[in-house]
Amino acid sequence: MLLNSWSIALLLCGLIVLFLMGLAARSAIRVLLFWNPESDSNRQIRLENEIWLTSTLVEYALGIQIISLIVFVLAADFYSQSIAGAMCATGSLLANSFGVPALLVKIGGVFFYGFWIVLHHLDIHSEKYPLVRVKYIYLLFLIPLLVLDLALEILFITGLKPDIITSCCAVVFGDATGGGSNLLGGFTHGLSMGLFYGTAGALILLGVVLLERWQRWLGVLFSSGWLWFFLLALTVVTTEFSSYIYAMPFHKCPFCILQPEYHYIGFVIYFALFLGAFFGMSGAVVEPLRFVEGLEEGVTGYQRSAVKLSLLFLVFFVLVSSYHYWRYILIGGEG
Amino acid sequence: MLIELKNVTKIYNQGQINEVTALKGIDLTIDDSSMTCLRGASGSGKSTLLAIIGCVFQPTTGRVSIAGKQLSRLPDRFLTLHRRQYIGFIFQTFNLLPALTVQDNITLPLVPLGIAPVEMRRRAAVLMDRFAIAHRRNFPASQISGGELQRVAIARALINNPPLILADEPTAHLDSRLSEEFMHFMKDLKTAGKTIIITSHDPLVTEHADVDRIVDIKDGRIDAA
Numbered sequence: 001m002l003l004n005s006w007s008i009a010l011l012l013c014g015l016i017v018l019f020l021m022g023l024a025a026r027s028a029i030r031v032l033l034f035w036n037p038e039s040d041s042n043r044q045i046r047l048e049n050e051i052w053l054t055s056t057l058v059e060y061a062l063g064i065q066i067i068s069l070i071v072f073v074l075a076a077d078f079y080s081q082s083i084a085g086a087m088c089a090t091g092s093l094l095a096n097s098f099g100v101p102a103l104l105v106k107i108g109g110v111f112f113y114g115f116w117i118v119l120h121h122l123d124i125h126s127e128k129y130p131l132v133r134v135k136y137i138y139l140l141f142l143i144p145l146l147v148l149d150l151a152l153e154i155l156f157i158t159g160l161k162p163d164i165i166t167s168c169c170a171v172v173f174g175d176a177t178g179g180g181s182n183l184l185g186g187f188t189h190g191l192s193m194g195l196f197y198g199t200a201g202a203l204i205l206l207g208v209v210l211l212e213r214w215q216r217w218l219g220v221l222f223s224s225g226w227l228w229f230f231l232l233a234l235t236v237v238t239t240e241f242s243s244y245i246y247a248m249p250f251h252k253c254p255f256c257i258l259q260p261e262y263h264y265i266g267f268v269i270y271f272a273l274f275l276g277a278f279f280g281m282s283g284a285v286v287e288p289l290r291f292v293e294g295l296e297e298g299v300t301g302y303q304r305s306a307v308k309l310s311l312l313f314l315v316f317f318v319l320v321s322s323y324h325y326w327r328y329i330l331i332g333g334e335g
Numbered sequence: 336m337l338i339e340l341k342n343v344t345k346i347y348n349q350g351q352i353n354e355v356t357a358l359k360g361i362d363l364t365i366d367d368s369s370m371t372c373l374r375g376a377s378g379s380g381k382s383t384l385l386a387i388i389g390c391v392f393q394p395t396t397g398r399v400s401i402a403g404k405q406l407s408r409l410p411d412r413f414l415t416l417h418r419r420q421y422i423g424f425i426f427q428t429f430n431l432l433p434a435l436t437v438q439d440n441i442t443l444p445l446v447p448l449g450i451a452p453v454e455m456r457r458r459a460a461v462l463m464d465r466f467a468i469a470h471r472r473n474f475p476a477s478q479i480s481g482g483e484l485q486r487v488a489i490a491r492a493l494i495n496n497p498p499l500i501l502a503d504e505p506t507a508h509l510d511s512r513l514s515e516e517f518m519h520f521m522k523d524l525k526t527a528g529k530t531i532i533i534t535s536h537d538p539l540v541t542e543h544a545d546v547d548r549i550v551d552i553k554d555g556r557i558d559a560a
Contacts, residue, residue, distance in 0.1 A: 040341070040342065040396055040397050040398045041396055042344075042349075042395050042396045045393065045394070045395065045396065045408060048408055049393075052410070052411075124410055124412070127409055127410065127413050129410070
């Protein structure tokens with residue numbers, strides 16, 4: 001499966017990002033060894049110029065890596081055309097033991113890479129580069145994640161064989177395997193919907209309180225709530241809402257909603273969820289930086305914007321993802 | 336606006352075969368509301384020094400502080416804001432845009448600040464009256480005389496009301512009458528509380544009564560201060 005445009009695009013993305021991060025790692029080591037903002041030496045001035053360029057390159061590299069999640073899912077969907085038994089990305093991802101781990105690493109990566117970009121923006125909006133050391137230490141921790149990401153991607157792609165029989169989403173999330181409720185550990189319909197809307201409501205309430213007055217413990221609660229909601233929402237979309245979008249009670253799949261016959265609604269749903277979760281969680285992530293000299297104003301401004309954006313995306317996500325469900329409940333089926 | 340330079344060195348093309356050391360360990364303090372002349376032969380490093388004070392170039396080593404704030408190594412976005420707010424630059428060849436009118440050249444530094452056009456025109460009108468170029472308001476810069484060009488350049492440097500005026504060989508292309516006129520304008524600005532730094536080796540400037548201090552630059556070093 002290596003010689004097709006999706007595989008080549010994915011591997012090129014991964015290699016370019018890793019190459020750029022390798023260059024950035026050299027700067028990171030120099031930052032760790034020599035960074036001294038009080039110094040007027042030639043080495044410090046050159047290092048400041050170097051990290052300005054390096055940080056910009058890293059920002060773009062991580063941006064590409066975040067976008068590669070979409071490419072990966074679309075590629076998995078494309079591979080399903082060549083794999084016996086697969087009807088969408090679900091079948092491809094389950095065709096060997098590296099598909100699901102590769103997806104999970106990519107999903108987790110979106111948040112870790114995004115947090116670096118937030119750190120970078122806070123840093124360059126301050127006059128004294130207060131976060132250079134922090135962001136370059138963090139960058140060194142991201143490199144193993146990127147290597148793991150690329151390694152799993154290569155193992156997944158090279159391990160795809162057309163003669164391996166896999167399962168389609170109808171089987172994986174079908175009634176025989178618990179109607180997808182296995183993802184929620186056997187939650188009933190009422191409980192999972194109650195948790196979904198209850199958590200969304202609680203997050204909106206918390207967000208409004210935080211916008212009125214930021215309190216650290218409430219911020220942490222809001223971010224933790226978003227982490228829980230993100231995981232819950234992914235499973236509720238699969239087990240509850242997706243079959244209403246497909247208008248087929250037995251069809252439950254997190255990937256088919258990305259396809260053109262469903263008007264690409266999955267992209268809208270997942271964009272809103274990922275962006276909402278990212279902004280929701282990042283507010284607490286930047287909280288410790290409030291005490292860094294020159295950053296208090298920047299952190300406060302970012303947290304307010306992040307809470308506002310997370311609430312906006314939350315409301316949008318809830319409305320779009322549950323539209324077909326409520327439409328069915330209120331006015332019946334397709335007719 | 337006190338200006339302090341500590342151990343400032345500037346090397347062009349560092350590490351390359353055409354490496355040039357333009358400034359070597361400059362230590363200099365310039366007082367608030369004063370007129371200072373950086374004097375030196377061509378290639379002595381005086382324009383480089385002026386460009387470093389004006390945050391156009393970054394020093395290779397050393398520190399430049401203006402009003403207690405180290406500016407030379409501010410991130411670019413802050414440096415741009417600083418230049419807009421605090422520095423008025425008059426170039427040797429004036430660097431006006433020939434296709435724009437006198438008024439548009441003068442108001443150009445206000446464009447990135449998002450100031451309303453009415454306010455821009457009001458501020459420009461005050462300066463054009465002051466420098467006697469109001470009658471050339473709608474003339475393209477390519478169609479006015481050398482003396483008028485000089486006055487437009489000064490007006491453009493002053494439109495943001497900056498506390499620091501930097502002039503790089505401003506009289507190099509002017510006759511003695513226009514050079515005298517230029518120094519007269521500088522004297523008025525000094526009286527108004529501006530800090531002025533001029534690079535020149537023109538005696539009309541260096542021997543002018545209102546110049547408070549001459550700093551001689553030779554081979555990238557301060558010769559006598």
